[in-house]
Amino acid sequence: MTSLAAPGFDEARVRERARLGAGAVFPHPDGYGNTVFGQDPTAPAGDEIDELRLVPPVFVPGRLTRLFELGEEPMPGDVLLDTAVGGFAAPYPLYVSAFGSTDVSASGLAAALSRQAGVLGIPMVIGENLVPTAGLGRLGERTRGALLGRIEAYLSGAGAHGGVVVQQSTQDADAEVWNVVYSDPTATALLDQGRLAFELKVGQGAKPGLGGQTLLRREQAAGLADRFTLAELYEPGTDAVLRCATPGTFTEEILAQQIRLMRNNYPRCRIWVKLPPGRDISRATEICWGAGADAVTVDGAEGGTGWAPAAFLQHVGLPLAECLARVDPRDRDLLVSGRILDGARAAKCLALGARAVGLGRAALIAVDEDPRHGLVRLIEAMALELRLIASALGKYDIADLDRDDLWSPRTRRTVAGPARQHEGASPSMESMEAGR
Amino acid sequence: MTAEAMLTSPPVAVAPPQQRLPTPQMRATLRIQQRILMTVRQLLHTDGFVELLPPTIGPVTDPGSRGAKQVDIDYYGHRYKLMTSGILYKQASLLAFDKIFNIAPNVRLEPLETATTHRHLAEFHQIDVEFAGASRDDVMRVAERLISGAAAAVCEHQSADLEVLGRNPADLKAVAGGGFGRMAHRDAVAELQSLGHEQSSAAELDWVGEELLSRRHQQAFFVTDYPKGSRGFYDRESRTQPGVLRNFDLILPDGYGEVISGSEREHDYRRLIMRMRETAENPAKYRWYLDVAKEGLPASAGFGIGLERLTRYLAGHAAVWQASAFPKIPGVVSP
Numbered sequence: 001m002t003s004l005a006a007p008g009f010d011e012a013r014v015r016e017r018a019r020l021g022a023g024a025v026f027p028h029p030d031g032y033g034n035t036v037f038g039q040d041p042t043a044p045a046g047d048e049i050d051e052l053r054l055v056p057p058v059f060v061p062g063r064l065t066r067l068f069e070l071g072e073e074p075m076p077g078d079v080l081l082d083t084a085v086g087g088f089a090a091p092y093p094l095y096v097s098a099f100g101s102t103d104v105s106a107s108g109l110a111a112a113l114s115r116q117a118g119v120l121g122i123p124m125v126i127g128e129n130l131v132p133t134a135g136l137g138r139l140g141e142r143t144r145g146a147l148l149g150r151i152e153a154y155l156s157g158a159g160a161h162g163g164v165v166v167q168q169s170t171q172d173a174d175a176e177v178w179n180v181v182y183s184d185p186t187a188t189a190l191l192d193q194g195r196l197a198f199e200l201k202v203g204q205g206a207k208p209g210l211g212g213q214t215l216l217r218r219e220q221a222a223g224l225a226d227r228f229t230l231a232e233l234y235e236p237g238t239d240a241v242l243r244c245a246t247p248g249t250f251t252e253e254i255l256a257q258q259i260r261l262m263r264n265n266y267p268r269c270r271i272w273v274k275l276p277p278g279r280d281i282s283r284a285t286e287i288c289w290g291a292g293a294d295a296v297t298v299d300g301a302e303g304g305t306g307w308a309p310a311a312f313l314q315h316v317g318l319p320l321a322e323c324l325a326r327v328d329p330r331d332r333d334l335l336v337s338g339r340i341l342d343g344a345r346a347a348k349c350l351a352l353g354a355r356a357v358g359l360g361r362a363a364l365i366a367v368d369e370d371p372r373h374g375l376v377r378l379i380e381a382m383a384l385e386l387r388l389i390a391s392a393l394g395k396y397d398i399a400d401l402d403r404d405d406l407w408s409p410r411t412r413r414t415v416a417g418p419a420r421q422h423e424g425a426s427p428s429m430e431s432m433e434a435g436r
Numbered sequence: 437m438t439a440e441a442m443l444t445s446p447p448v449a450v451a452p453p454q455q456r457l458p459t460p461q462m463r464a465t466l467r468i469q470q471r472i473l474m475t476v477r478q479l480l481h482t483d484g485f486v487e488l489l490p491p492t493i494g495p496v497t498d499p500g501s502r503g504a505k506q507v508d509i510d511y512y513g514h515r516y517k518l519m520t521s522g523i524l525y526k527q528a529s530l531l532a533f534d535k536i537f538n539i540a541p542n543v544r545l546e547p548l549e550t551a552t553t554h555r556h557l558a559e560f561h562q563i564d565v566e567f568a569g570a571s572r573d574d575v576m577r578v579a580e581r582l583i584s585g586a587a588a589a590v591c592e593h594q595s596a597d598l599e600v601l602g603r604n605p606a607d608l609k610a611v612a613g614g615g616f617g618r619m620a621h622r623d624a625v626a627e628l629q630s631l632g633h634e635q636s637s638a639a640e641l642d643w644v645g646e647e648l649l650s651r652r653h654q655q656a657f658f659v660t661d662y663p664k665g666s667r668g669f670y671d672r673e674s675r676t677q678p679g680v681l682r683n684f685d686l687i688l689p690d691g692y693g694e695v696i697s698g699s700e701r702e703h704d705y706r707r708l709i710m711r712m713r714e715t716a717e718n719p720a721k722y723r724w725y726l727d728v729a730k731e732g733l734p735a736s737a738g739f740g741i742g743l744e745r746l747t748r749y750l751a752g753h754a755a756v757w758q759a760s761a762f763p764k765i766p767g768v769v770s771p
Contacts, residue, residue: 183546183547264639
C-alpha cells in the first residue's frame with residue numbers, strides 16, 4: 001500500500017473490496033447469526049444517482065423465459081454480463097477510465113493496473129497527458145509508467161477480450177501520440193486483433209472548460225515551456241509550477257470533422273470521444289455518433305482524478321445524473337464514469353442508458369491496496385452485485401436494464417427518459433457515413 | 437494475384453547496396469529517374485517556374501494524414517521536424533515568385549501496415565509545384581504535362597533501360613500521350629462499392645480500393661473532390677459545396693496507384709485556423725506560418741509528384757522500393 005489518498009471518495013470500501021473481492025459484497029461474516037441487518041439510515045445520501053432505488057417487480061416474465069432455456073430456476077450466475085464496449089468484446093459492462101498526468105498515473109501503479117485490466121479483459125483508457133510528462137516509452141525512455149509500457153503490461157495480462165484506448169487532446173497533437181502508437185510495433189498485436197481505439201479528448205474530462213492541470217517540478221517544467229503555459233502559484237522558493245493545457249476550441253463542425261479525420265487516418269482503430277459534462281451534452285453526443293464515433297464517454301462532474309482548482313471540483317459542470325437525463329443513446333455506446341465503485345451505482349447508470357461504466361479512482365485505489373489482485377477482486381465484487389441486481393429485476397442480460405428498474409424518491413415515480421428532441425437531428429452526417 | 441493478396445504479401449528482403457547498386461536493373465532504374473528529373477525541370481523552367489531549394493527541417497511540417505509519424509529532431513533544445521512535405525514553405529515561397537518548384541526529400545514514419553502496399557517508403561522525394569493565382573484545373577494541366585512529358589521522354593531516350601527492365605514502351609503509350617481521365621471521389625466510391633469493396637464515402641480511398649481502381653484503368657486518371665475529413669487543413673474547401681475539397685489525386689493505371697496529390701490551397705488566416713482545428717491541430721505550433729498568413733499568403737494551387745512512385749511506374753517495378761538506391765521500407769531497418 002502506498003500513500004495514495006482520495007478525499008471525499010469512499011476509499012475504505014474500495015480497499016476492503018480490493019482485499020476481500022466478492023466476500024465484501026455481503027456484511028462481514030462475523031456478524032452472521034448475531035446481528036440483524038437493514039438499510040442504514042445514517043448512510044450519507046450521496047448524489048441523485050445514489051438516491052435512486054432499484055425496484056424489482058413481483059412478476060418476472062424474463063425469468064420465465066430464462067427458465068424455459070435452462071429447464072431450472074435461473075440463478076444470479078445465469079445473468080449475462082458480456083457487453084460490447086465501444087467496439088470491444090468485454091466480459092463485463094465495465095472499463096478502466098483514464099486518469100490525469102498526476103504522479104499517480106506515472107508510477108508503478110499504472111503498470112499494475114494495466115496488467116490487471118488485461119487479465120480481466122476490460123477496456124482500459126490511457127490518459128492524454130501521459131506522454132508530455134511520462135514519455136512514450138520509446139528510444140530508451142521505456143519506463144513502466146510510460147504509454148507503450150502500459151500497453152505492454154496490458155498485453156502481458158494475456159486476456160483475449162477488451163482493448164486499449166489511447167487519448168489525445170488538442171495540446172497532445174504536438175506529441176503525435178496517436179501517430180506514434182499507430183506505427184509502433186508494440187501496438188501491432190492490438191491492431192491485428194482489432195483491440196486498439198483512439199479517444200479524442202474534448203476539454204478536460206470531468207472539469208468542463210478546463211484543460212489538463214498538472215503540478216510539475218521546475219526541472220520537468222523547463223522542458224515543456226515551449227509547448228505549455230506555466231503558471232507560478234507558489235512562493236519563489238517552491239519547487240512546483242502549474243502546467244496548464246488548453247481545453248481546445250470546438251464548434252459542432254470542428255468536432256465532427258476531427259472525428260471523421262480520425263476515422264480516415266486510423267481505419268484499423270475504434271474511435272472514442274470523451275466529452276466533458278457540458279450543458280450542451282445532448283447535442284455534442286449526437287454530433288459524435290453522427291460523425292461515426294464508436295463510443296462517447298462522459299464523466300459526470302463528480303468524477304475525475306486529476307489536479308484541478310477547488311472551485312471546479314465543487315461547483316462546475318453537470319452531475320452525472322443530469323448528463324444521463326439529457327442524453328439519449330438509443331442503440332449507441334454511451335460510456336459514463338463518476339464515483340463508480342460498486343454494482344448498485346453501476347447498475348443504475350446502465351439502467352439510465354449507459355452501455356458500460358468506467359472506474360477511475362476506484363481502480364487506482366484497488367491497485368494501490370493490492371498491486372497484484374486488487375482490481376481483479378474489486379471487479380469480482382462488482383460483477384457479483386450486478387448479477388444479483390439484474391437477477392432480482394428479472395433480467396438475465398445486463399443490457400436489458402432500463403429506467404423502469406429505477407424509482408426516484410424525489411418524484412415518487414419511475415425515472416423518465418430524455419425527450420427525443422434530437423431524433424434525426426443530423427441526417428446529412430449520418431447519411432454521409434452510411435458507406436462505412 | 438489479387439490486389440487483396442498483394443497487400444498482405446510479406447515485404448521482400450532488400451539486398452545490401454554493394455550487391456544492389458551495380459546491377460543493370462538498378463542502374464537502368466536510376467537513369468530513368470534521372471531522365472524524369474531532367475524532363476520535369478526543363479518543362480517547368482520553360483513554363484516560367486523557378487526552382488527553389490527546399491528546407492529539410494523546421495519547427496512544424498505538414499501534419500499529413502493516414503497516421504504517419506513525424507521525425508522529431510533536437511534543434512538547439514527546440515523540437516524541430518524533418519519535412520513530411522514542404523507545403524507550408526511552398527505557399528510562403530510564393531511571396532518571392534508566382535511559380536515555384538522544389539525537388540524535395542520527405543520523411544514520414546508510415547504505419548507498419550504500409551510496408552506491404554508496394555507504394556510506400558518512409559523516405560522519398562517529391563517534385564513539388566506551387567502556382568500563385570492558379571485554379572485546380574490550371575495545375576492539373578501542368579501535372580498532366582509533366583507526367584506525360586516524363587513518360588514520353590523515357591520512352592524516347594531510355595529504351596535500352598526499359599529493355600533491361602523488361603518494360604514494354606507500348607504499355608506507357610497512353611500515359612505518354614496525355615488525355616488523362618477524371619472522376620469525382622464520390623464516383624470512385626460508387627465504382628468500388630459496385631465491385632463489392634467496402635469504401636467509406638467520408639474517407640480517403642483505402643490502399644486496396646485505390647489499387648483496385650488503378651487496375652481497372654489503362655489510362656491515368658484524376659480523382660477530384662475528396663471529402664473534408666480525409667485531407668490536411670491546407671486543401672481548400674469548396675465555397676459552393678461545403679464539405680468538398682478543391683483537390684485531386686492522379687492515379688496511374690495498371691495497379692500502380694496514386695502518384696500525385698494536389699489542391700487549391702486555403703490561404704486566408706481565419707479559414708486556416710478553422711481548418712487546423714477541424715483537423716485536430718493546435719494552431720500555436722504553426723505560428724510562423726500563421727503570421728505569414730495574417731499578413732497575406734497568396735491564393736494558389738499546387739501539387740507534389742512522388743518521384744519514386746513515378747520512377748517505379750515507368751520502370752515497371754513491382755514495388756516502389758525498387759525505384760530507390762537506398763530504400764527505407766516502413767519499419768524495416770536499412771542503410
